[in-house]
Amino acid sequence: MTTAIQVIIDALSVGSLYALMALGIGLILGIMRLINFAHGEFVMIGAYMLMAIVAQYEPLAIIVSMVLVVVLALFSERIAFRPVRNASPTTMLVTSFAVSYFLQYLFVMIYGARPKGFEFLVGLAEPFVTGAIRIPKLNVAIVAVTIVLLVGLALFLTRSRFGVQMRAAALNFRMARLLGVRADRVIAVAFALSGILAGVTAIFITVQGGTLSPGMGVQLALIGFVATIIGGMGSLIGAVLGGYFIGVVAVLLQFGLPLEMRPYREAFVFAAVILVLLARPQGLFRGAKARERV
C-alpha cells in the first residue's frame, strides 16, 4: 500500500514534468505549426541562470531566471522564427534545430561541456514522513505547481482576451487575422507562456537532478515532442495527457519490470508509444483543427 502511494506520487511528478514540457512545445505547435526543439534549450538556460544568479537569496534567483528565459524565448521568436513563419514546416523544423544547437554550443563555450553539480532548494529533498510513507517534498511541489499552472493556463485561455485570441489563431490563423487578431502579439504571448513553462521546468529539473550540462535539454525536448504528438497535435489537453501518459508508463515500468529488464525500460516506453500511435494515429485527443469538416 505504501509503495503504491509512493509509486503513484512518483508517476504523477514525472508525468507533470513531461506534461509541462509537452505544453510548452504544444502551445507553439498549435498556433504556428512549428515544432520548437529549442524549448529544451530554454529549460537548460533557465537552469544555468539559476546557477549563475543564486547568490544567497533563492527566490530572487527563481524570479530572475524565469524573466531571463521569457526574454530569451521572445528574443528567439523575434530573431529566428519570425522570418520563417510562412515557410514550409521543414524549414521551420530545421530553424528550430539550428536555434537549439546554437544555444547548446553557446553554453558549451561559456560553461564547458562537463556536467556541473548544483544544489538548489535543498529543503525540497526532504520527505514528508507520515507513518511508513515517505513522500519527497519535491514531488508534491511539482504536482502542486503543475496543477496551479494548468488551471491558470486554462483560465487564461478561456477568460482573457489574449487567451481567446490564441485559441482562435490555433484554430485558423488566417481567419483570425482577418478578424482582427494581431499575429505578432499572439505569437509573442505564446512564446512568453512557453518561456514561463520552461522556467518552471528548469527549476524542478535542477532541484531533482542536481547537475547541469549543456545537453540536458535535448532529452526533455524529445520526450515533450513525442508526448505532444501522441496526445494529439494542436490540442493542449492532449499534450498534457500525452506527457502524463509517458511519465506514468515510465514510472510504472520502472517499478513493475523484473530486475533484468529494467535497463530496457525506455525501449518498453517507446514500444508503448508506437502502440498508441498505431491505435490512434491522430493522437489521443484530436485538436479542433484535425477534425475534418466537410
Next chain:
Amino acid sequence: MTRPRLPGVEEAVRGIWPLLSLAVILVVLMALCSLGPVVLQRVATDALIKLVMVVGLYVFVGNSGVLSFGHASFMMLGGYGAAWLDVPVRYKSILMDELPAFLGKAEFHPGLVALAAMGWAGAFAFLIGIPLMRLSGIGAAIGTFSWLTIVFVVHAGWEEMTGGTSSFNGLPIYVDIWVALIAALFVMLVAYVFQTSKLGLAGAMMLILIFPPGGTHGRARAALPRLPRQRARRAIPLTPGERGKRVKRAGRAMDAGRREP
C-alpha cells in the same frame, strides 16, 4: 506522322545521365584524393561513408516524404551484426567472452560479413516498416524515432552481446577510400534504380496521396461525390490558316472513312 525514334543508346545515356554524371565526378574527385596525404584520404573516406548514409536515408525520405529519425538504428544493427561475425576469434574470446557459442566461434571474410549485415539490418527495416507505414506524416516520424530509441536501448543494455555502452573492439579495418567509393557508387545506383523503377514511382504516388498538392482540404473535396464531367471541348483556333488546315484534315479523314476528330 511521328518523328523518327532516337537510337537506343542515346536514350539510355540520357536516362542514366543524372547518375552517370555524379558518379564520374565522384570517381575523379576520389582519384585525386587518393594521391594526397593519408589525412586527406581519411577525410575523403569519411565523406564517402556519410554519402552512403545520406543517400540511404534519401531512398526513404526523398521518395515518401516521411522524415525518418530511425535511420541510425539500421546503422547500429548493421554495425553490430558485422562485428559479431567479423571480429577475429582470438579477440572475441578475451573481450567478449559471453557471446553465444555460434557467434563466439564465427569469423568470416569481411566482404561476406558486409552482405550478411546488410541483410540483418534490412530484415529489421522491413519488419518494422510494416506497422510503421500504417502511420502517416508526423506520426510515422515519431514511430521511427521510437524505433531508434528501442534499438539503442536494447544494444546499450545487452552487455553480453554488444559490450553495452563500452566499445566493441577488434573489427578488421578494411574500408579505405576505394572500398568506400565502391560502396558509395553502389548505393547511388540502388537509389537511382529504385527512384526510376515502378517501386519508386509507386512511392512517389504515395507521397502525393499523403501530401496532396491541394492540402488536406483537397482530399476532403475529392471525397465528395463527383458529378459526371462533360468532355471539355477544345477552343477553336482563330487564325484562318489554322482553321483551313483543320478543315482539310477533317476532309481527308472523312474520305478515309474515319470519324472527324
